[in-house]
Amino acid sequence: MNGEELTEQETALYDRQIRVxxxxxxxxxxxxxxxxxxxxxxxxxxxxxxxLAGVGSLTLNDDNPVTEEALAANFxxxxxxxxxxxxxxxxxxxxxxxxxxxxxxxxxxxxxxxxFDVNFFEKFDVVVISCCSLAAKKSVNEKCRKLSKRVxxxxxxxxxxxxEIFVDLQKYVYAKKKTDETVECQLQYPSFEExxxxxxxxxxxxxxxxxxxxxxxxxxxxxxxRKPGEISIEDLPNVLKLRxxxxxxxxxxxxxxxxxxxxxxxVSTKEFPPVSAILGGIxxxxxxxxxxxxxxxxxxxxxFDSVDGKGLIEDISTS
Amino acid sequence: MASGQHVSAIKGAxxxxxxxxxxxxxxxxxxxxxxxxxxxIIDMDTIxxxxxxxxxxxxxxxxGLSKAKVARDAxxxxxxxxxxxxxxxxxxxxNFNVDFFKQFSVVLNGLDNxxxxxxxxxxxxxxxxxLVESGTTGFLGQVTVHIxxxxxxxxCQPKPxxxxxxxxxxxSTPSKFVHCIVWAKDLLFAKLFGDKNQDxxxxxxxNDAATSSDHSEDIFEHRKDEDIQQYANRIYDHVFGHNIQxxxxxxxTWKNRNKPRPIYVKxxxxxxxxxxxxxxxxxxxxxxxxxxxxxxxxxxxxxxWNLRENSRVFFAALKLFFSKRQKDIGNLTFDKDDxxxxxxxxxxxxxxxxxxxxxxxxxxxxKGIAGNIVHAVATTNAIIAGLIVIEAIKVLQNETxxxxxxxxxxxxxxxxxxxxxxxxxxxxxxxxxxxTPLLLEVNTHRxxxxxxxxxxxxxxxxxxLPLITHGSSLLYEVGDDLEEDMVANYAANxxxxxxxxxxxxxxxxxxxxxxxQQELVCNINIKHREEFDEENEPDGMVxxxxxxxxxxxxxxxxxxxxxxxTSSTSKSAPDVIEDxxxxxxxxxxxETIPAGGQKRKLSDVSNPEPPVDEKRAKKIPMHPENxxxxxxxxxxxxxxxxxxxx
Numbered sequence: 010m011n012g013e014e015l016t017e018q019e020t021a022l023y024d025r026q027i028r029v030x031x032x033x034x035x036x037x038x039x040x041x042x043x044x045x046x047x048x049x050x051x052x053x054x055x056x057x058x059x060x061l062a063g064v065g066s067l068t069l070n071d072d073n074p075v076t077e078e079a080l081a082a083n084f085x086x087x088x089x090x091x092x093x094x095x096x097x098x099x100x101x102x103x104x105x106x107x108x109x110x111x112x113x114x115x116x117x118x119x120x121x122x123x124x125f126d127v128n129f130f131e132k133f134d135v136v137v138i139s140c141c142s143l144a145a146k147k148s149v150n151e152k153c154r155k156l157s158k159r160v161x162x163x164x165x166x167x168x169x170x171x172x173e174i175f176v177d178l179q180k181y182v183y184a185k186k187k188t189d190e191t192v193e194c195q196l197q198y199p200s201f202e203e204x205x206x207x208x209x210x211x212x213x214x215x216x217x218x219x220x221x222x223x224x225x226x227x228x229x230x231x232x233x234x235r236k237p238g239e240i241s242i243e244d245l246p247n248v249l250k251l252r253x254x255x256x257x258x259x260x261x262x263x264x265x266x267x268x269x270x271x272x273x274x275x276v277s278t279k280e281f282p283p284v285s286a287i288l289g290g291i292x293x294x295x296x297x298x299x300x301x302x303x304x305x306x307x308x309x310x311x312x313f314d315s316v317d318g319k320g321l322i323e324d325i326s327t328s
Numbered sequence: 329m330a331s332g333q334h335v336s337a338i339k340g341a342x343x344x345x346x347x348x349x350x351x352x353x354x355x356x357x358x359x360x361x362x363x364x365x366x367x368x369i370i371d372m373d374t375i376x377x378x379x380x381x382x383x384x385x386x387x388x389x390x391x392g393l394s395k396a397k398v399a400r401d402a403x404x405x406x407x408x409x410x411x412x413x414x415x416x417x418x419x420x421x422x423n424f425n426v427d428f429f430k431q432f433s434v435v436l437n438g439l440d441n442x443x444x445x446x447x448x449x450x451x452x453x454x455x456x457x458x459l460v461e462s463g464t465t466g467f468l469g470q471v472t473v474h475i476x477x478x479x480x481x482x483x484c485q486p487k488p489x490x491x492x493x494x495x496x497x498x499x500s501t502p503s504k505f506v507h508c509i510v511w512a513k514d515l516l517f518a519k520l521f522g523d524k525n526q527d528x529x530x531x532x533x534x535n536d537a538a539t540s541s542d543h544s545e546d547i548f549e550h551r552k553d554e555d556i557q558q559y560a561n562r563i564y565d566h567v568f569g570h571n572i573q574x575x576x577x578x579x580x581t582w583k584n585r586n587k588p589r590p591i592y593v594k595x596x597x598x599x600x601x602x603x604x605x606x607x608x609x610x611x612x613x614x615x616x617x618x619x620x621x622x623x624x625x626x627x628x629x630x631x632x633w634n635l636r637e638n639s640r641v642f643f644a645a646l647k648l649f650f651s652k653r654q655k656d657i658g659n660l661t662f663d664k665d666d667x668x669x670x671x672x673x674x675x676x677x678x679x680x681x682x683x684x685x686x687x688x689x690x691x692x693x694x695k696g697i698a699g700n701i702v703h704a705v706a707t708t709n710a711i712i713a714g715l716i717v718i719e720a721i722k723v724l725q726n727e728t729x730x731x732x733x734x735x736x737x738x739x740x741x742x743x744x745x746x747x748x749x750x751x752x753x754x755x756x757x758x759x760x761x762x763x764t765p766l767l768l769e770v771n772t773h774r775x776x777x778x779x780x781x782x783x784x785x786x787x788x789x790x791x792x793l794p795l796i797t798h799g800s801s802l803l804y805e806v807g808d809d810l811e812e813d814m815v816a817n818y819a820a821n822x823x824x825x826x827x828x829x830x831x832x833x834x835x836x837x838x839x840x841x842x843x844x845q846q847e848l849v850c851n852i853n854i855k856h857r858e859e860f861d862e863e864n865e866p867d868g869m870v871x872x873x874x875x876x877x878x879x880x881x882x883x884x885x886x887x888x889x890x891x892x893x894t895s896s897t898s899k900s901a902p903d904v905i906e907d908x909x910x911x912x913x914x915x916x917x918x919e920t921i922p923a924g925g926q927k928r929k930l931s932d933v934s935n936p937e938p939p940v941d942e943k944r945a946k947k948i949p950m951h952p953e954n955x956x957x958x959x960x961x962x963x964x965x966x967x968x969x970x971x972x973x974x
Contacts, residue, residue, distance in 0.1 A: 014628055020692070024378045028696055029466045029703040032630055050361070054710060061381055061706040080406075084357050087405045109384055282361035283721075286354065286714035291745065293707040294467065304467075305739060313746065315718050318732045320746025 015039075019112065023063055034301030038063050039112070041300045042132055046070040046122045046149075047139035048098045050082035050280040051167040054289025055137060055296075057085070060106050062297055066114040067106065068133070069099040070122060082280055127152045130160055135296050137163045140238060143231045150177055150201045161299045164201065165292050166223070167280040168238070169273050170315040172288040173223050175201055176295060176307050183302050198309050199326045207327060209259035217321050219312040221266045225252045226274050238278040245275050273316075284315055291320065337724040338363045344432040344457075345369040346419050346448055348395040350704050351438030351462055353383045354713035356399050359436075360407040362717055367410070368432070371396040372418040376665065382706035420447050420792055422808075426847050429455035434723050436716055437461045442487055446760075446790040447846060449474065449482035453761055454847035458723045462712050466703040469712040469736035473719050473751055476761065478728055484755035494863065499529050500575050501585060502684050505677065509697045512676035513662045516567060517669065519548055521649060521660040530567070550650065560646045561593045564639070568592070568679050588683045596639045618652055620644035620671045621691070629691040638678040638688070645672035664699025673698050711736050715746070759789075759873055765838070765851040770826065770869040772834050772856045777804060778822040783867045788874055789850060791843040798839050801831040807844075826854075 015035060020027070027035050041064050045052055048071040060067060073079070075092045083098075085105035099117045106115045118125075122138065122145055130136055130153050138149055146164050153160040154177075162177040181196045199207075205224060229248050230237060240248075248271055256263045291311055298304040310323045343364055345355060348371035359367055375383070375390045375398060385402035386395070396414035403412060417424070419439075429435065429451045437459065439445050445461065452459040452474065459474040461482055474481050497503070498511050515530040530548075547566050550559050572590040575581065620641045626633070633641065645668055649657060653668070662669055674694035681688050695701065715734050722730050732748035741747060757764045768784065777796075781804060785794045795805040804818050826833040833839060835856030842849040852871075860868045 014630075017627070020629060021377050023381050024692075025701070025704040026381055026706075027692075028701060029705050057384055058707050058710060061384055063381070082361065084361060084403075084406050088408050108387065110380075111388075282358050283714035283717040285361075286358045286710045286717075287746070290707040290709075290711035290714070293710070294705075297707070307745075311745070318715075318718070318734055318746065318748035319744055320736075321743050322740050322745060323743065 019063070022110075022112070026062065030297070030301055030303050034297075034303050035063065037301050038065075038297065040065050041134045042066045042068070043135040043137065043296065044068045044070065044118070044130070044133040045137045045139070047141050048073075048083075048102050049079070049140050049167075050282060050285040051165050051172065051288050051292075052137065052139040053083055053085055053102060054285050055139075055165065055292045056102065056106055057109065058289060058293030059296060060109045060113045060115065062293065063110060064113055064300070066116070068116050068118050069103050069106075070118045070120070071098040071102075072119055072121070073098050075101060078279070082282065082285070123148065125149075125152070127155045131156050131158065133160055134300060135161045135163070137165065137292065137296070139165045142237055143227045146175075147200075147202045153177070154179060154200060161296070162201075163292060163296065165288055166237075167285050167288055168223075168226070169277040169279065170281045170284050171219055171222075171270075171274060172284050172313045173219065174288060174292050174295070174307070174311040175204070176309045176311075177201060178299055178306060178308075181299070181306060183306070185305065194305075196306065196308055197326070203327075204309060204325045207325060209255075209261045212325060216325075217310075217312045217323050218265055218267065218270055219314055220310060220323060220325065221255075221261070222270045222274055225255060225266060225271060228255065240275050240278060242272075242276050245272055248275055281315065284313060287313055287320070333725060334721060335363065338721060339365055341433040341720075341724050342366045342431060343368065343720070344429070344435045345438065346435065346444070347371055347438035347440065348399040348414075349373065349379065349438060349440060350382050350706075350709045351464065351712055351716075352395070353385045353399055354706075354710045355436060355438055355716055356403050356412070357385070358710075358713050358717050359720075360403050360410060360412075362721075365410045368413040368415070369396045369399065370415040370417060370419045370424065371399075372416065382704060382709055384706065419444055420845075422793070422845055424451070425845055426451060426454045429457050432457050434720050435459045436720060438713075438716075443790060445482055447792070450760060450843070450846035450848045452476070453481055460716050460719050460723065462716050464704065464708045464712050464736070466705065467708055467736070467738040469708045470734065471712055471715040471719055472733040473723065473731040475723070475728055475731070477754065479731070479751040480754050481758060481761035483760040484752070484758040495529055500578075500581060502680065502686065505681055505686055505689050505694075506697055508677040508680040508684070508686060509673065509694060511680060512673045513698050516676050517660075517662055517673055520563070520646070521657050521669075524658060530571075556647045556650045557643075559650070560643050563646070564642065565592050567676075568683060572683055586685055588685070591635070591679060591683055593639075596636050618648055619667050620648060620675075621667075623648070629695075632688050632690045633675075633678065634688070635679065635682045638675040638682070641671055641675035642679060645675060662698065664695060664701060670695045670698065708736060711746070757873065759850055760848060763849065763851075764873060765853055766871060766873040767853045767855060768869060768871050769855045769857040771858060771860070772826040772832075772854065775826055775869060776822065777824055777826060777829060779868065780826065781822065783869060784852075784871055785841055788871055789841065789843075791841065791846065791848070793843050793845045795842050795844060796839060797842075798829075798831040798833060798837060803829060803831065803833075803839070 015023070015032060019035070019039070023035055043059055043064050043066065045056055045067065048056070048069060056067060056069070075086060075096065075098060077092070079098060080086055080088070080092065083102070085102045086098075087105075097117070097119075099119075103115050103117050106113075122141060130149070136149065136153055138146065141164075150162050153162045159179050159181075164173075164175040166173050177198045177200055178196065179198055181198065183194055184191050185194045209221065225248060226240065229235075229244065229251050230240060232251070233244075233247075249268060252266050252271060253263055255261075256266065291307075291313075295307050298306050307322050308324050308326070310325050311320065312323065313320045341364060343359065343366065345352060345359075345367060346369075348356065348369050352369070352371065356367065356369065371394070373395045374392050375386045375395055377388070377391055380386055380388065383395075385399045390398045394414070394416035396416050400412040400414040404410070415424075435448065435452050435457055437445060437448055439448070449459060449461075453476050456476050458476075459482065461472045461474060463470055472482075473479055493507060493510060498507055498515065502508050502511065515528060518526060519528050519530045548563065550556075554562075569590045569592040572588050576587060576590070621627070621629075623644050624637075624640055626637065626641070648668055649672070660669070662673065664670060670691065674689075674691045677694055677698075678688045689697075715736070719731055719734075722728075731751055733751050735747045735749070737745055737747060754761050756762050759766055768780075770780070781794065781796070785791050785796070793806050796803045803821055805814075810818075821829060833854055835854060837854040839852050839854065840849060841852060857870075860870070
């Protein structure tokens with residue numbers, strides 16, 4: 010054991026989880042800084058989890074005003090006929106999260122996600138972005154990668170009853186316990202841009218159909234200059250057309266991206282709360298692993314679809 | 329997913345949640361967000377500090393308040409339009425009867441102990457209400473669906489039994505730290521501070537049995553003319569010195585073992601024994617502030633104290649009990665939330681460990697072992713709650729065919745972190761849902777009705793309000809509204825040998841045991857048998873057809889699993905009703921044995937060895953103990969499993 014000891018208060022509060030990941034991990038957690046942008050239901054679930062776990066600080070970014078829809082999916086914001094009295098989503102979530110765990114410093118960073126430069130992200134150990142455009146995912150990921158220190162980068166998205174998590178830990182070295190000995194493991198992650206650029210036909214056969222479907226919808230929104238989630242059943246014919254074009258370009262059978270799956274993703278873009286809870290939980294665990302250096306981190310995509318109930322890890326990288 | 333049918337199924341549903349702890353908080357939140365309008369929630373617990381790291385509906389200021397009520401208020405803040413009905417009560421209370429259960433569309437369990445889970449399972453079967461069961465430990469978790477006649481019930485598969493240790497391992501030949509903990513908690517603590525009338529094996533058996541029993545009778549009594557320090561010294565020298573010395577005289581025992589070292593006060597405390605100074609009196613009488621550690625200025629519960637420090641804690645804790653908590657003495661049982669009790673047990677276990685050359689442990693670790701504290705994190709509970717709601721919605725839409733049991737794994741199995749499996753069919757020989765008769769081998773000329781009630785009906789069959797009949801004659805029943813003469817009659821029957829009851833129970837007799845609240849009826853065929861093996865069949869009777877955990881049969885470490893338990897083991901287990909939701913009723917919580925027969929350490933969650941269930945994929949072992957059990961992992965690429973996976 011090194012570094013300063015946990016306080017009596019911390020030991021009492023974190024008793025049960027210290028029994029899971031140990032004092033060292035708890036100490037590392039309490040010194041870590043996490044940034045989250047895009048505060049819909051799934052991101053909010055994640056925030057709750059890491060505030061409870063006891064990270065050092067959490068910085069929230071989402072200038073959107075509170076709408077009825079946002080309120081419906083958000084357990085952090087008390088019901089209020091005034092829709093939060095003009096506060097932004099980040100501001101209102103911040104107030105509630107502070108209350109969850111007084112030992113975590115929760116704050117708000119105003120501004121558009123795309124306006125933050127490379128230096129801005131240096132303050133953080135973990136960056137999580139949710140419900141943002143393809144361009145924003147690529148650009149924030151690249152900014153994190155330009156820094157000399159490793160900033161763990163994650164995206165999380167939930168559409169209807171489906172969800173996706175992407176992880177970029179760049180070069181990640183960790184100790185893995187095998188029965189009696191400890192072995193050093195090294196993982197090399199591709200960036201989001203690199204990962205999605207991998208030709209579909211070169212990916213392993215039975216890869217999750219959700220991976221392709223999410224790429225089609227994401228691409229559609231970009232081409233049509235839509236905001237994330239700004240899509241409806243009227244768009245389905247054009248989405249299917251785009252699917253066909255992409256499949257042709259990648260020499261992939263169209264049956265790999267069923268019409269029914271795309272229809273689900275297009276019809277309802279609202280997050281289904283149980284799926285948000287599941288994704289927020291998985292993402293919380295991954296972030297805790299990356300900060301503490303304990304446990305095998307996920308590489309590099311996670312998919313959940315409540316129709317088949319499977320929570321799948323897919324490694325989509327060239328290495 | 330958000331189809332019209334789905335929305336109306338949710339809106340029209342009346343849901344009962346049992347448990348407002350780790351899973352319960354997450355579940356209540358997710359139900360509310362998903363659009364459920366009418367939720368009832370039962371939990372007898374109050375909020376504790378160690379809940380706050382994951383039971384996110386609770387705050388520091390709520391400590392001591394009802395979980396069910398605070399959870400309701402917290403959820404109504406963001407969803408005031410819905411109806412949440414809290415019950416700060418035990419789910420086993422008689423007002424939660426079959427009629428109560430019948431009003432619900434589905435029951436969702438977020439419980440922490442086997443006893444309550446069995447009870448709810450029976451009520452759901454009797455009321456014909458679907459049950460969604462759940463449990464988590466660390467990063468592991470599972471959700472299962474139980475629908476009468478369509479899927480297996482919660483009790484169709486064996487459940488892990490409390491781990492027990494042979495009496496002699498605890499009293500004379502400990503080899504692991506947990507043995508020292510069991511000794512300190514169940515024997516020494518119970519002897520000094522618990523019910524004086526309880527049987528207790530604290531004194532070691534010596535060749536010369538007569539002298540040791542003579543000697544032991546008064547040794548633990550605090551004599552009137554004796555100050556506390558003298559008394560504490562005497563106890564210390566007796567249990568850590570004299571008893572070890574006595575044990576050493578049994579030379580047979582030590583032929584293949586390392587000899588223990590007797591420890592006396594004079595060996596460890598060179599200077600004056602610690603003075604009782606003003607510090608003690610300054611502390612107020614609030615239970616939680618009374619601490620030997622504070623008194624001795626020991627701060628870090630993660631530190632491992634040396635023998636001398638442990639001895640000082642032992643004396644300080646003992647003296648604090650006698651000076652500040654005199655009135656508790658004689659009726660205490662170990663409670664992991666009683667800091668002084670934890671300190672005393674830690675110190676005593678460590679001193680004993682030092683005698684036997686067993687590595688010492690920190691208070692933090694000792695508390696986990698002694699209190700059966702189970703690892704719990706918020707993320708797993710959130711995931712499991714999400715899965716419960718997904719299954720509940722399928723149940724409400726009558727999509728039984730699509731229901732799955734889902735395992736939340738720590739390491740992916742065939743790429744899956746969340747692994748759905750088709751539910752199993754009811755076990756045709758399950759005595760709970762298939763009403764299959766049981767067989768009891770018993771010496772009907774020796775066993776009393778009391779033995780039958782305590783060892784079988786209460787502890788194994790999990791009945792709380794039993795009624796025993798032979799033909800049309802009532803032999804025994806429990807209830808509030810019994811006539812006085814019946815009560816006297818039953819009390820007399822309890823003390824009678826089975827074959828001498830008014831309606832004699834002999835070989836070939838069929839008795840009926842039922843629980844009126846659970847509406848469970850079991851027929852038991854009686855088979856007379858003369859002899860029972862004391863070590864392997866300590867109950868003096870053997871029940872067949874009931875599915876115990878394979879702990880005793882399958883464990884590799886046979887010396888630990890002879891089935892004999894220390895005196896308080898079997899008694900304490902059924903008393904735990906709804907403890908802190910991260911507690912199990914397991915005696916030690918150290919190891920549970922999955923039905924596959926392989927042992928795995930609870931503490932080893934970071935690197936579990938996945939036991940493979942080779943026999944049949946249909947029998948994936950389930951141990952849905954909330955926050956307290958090991959979930960069996962499936963080996964990657966197990967072909968049998970893949971057939972049942974969707």
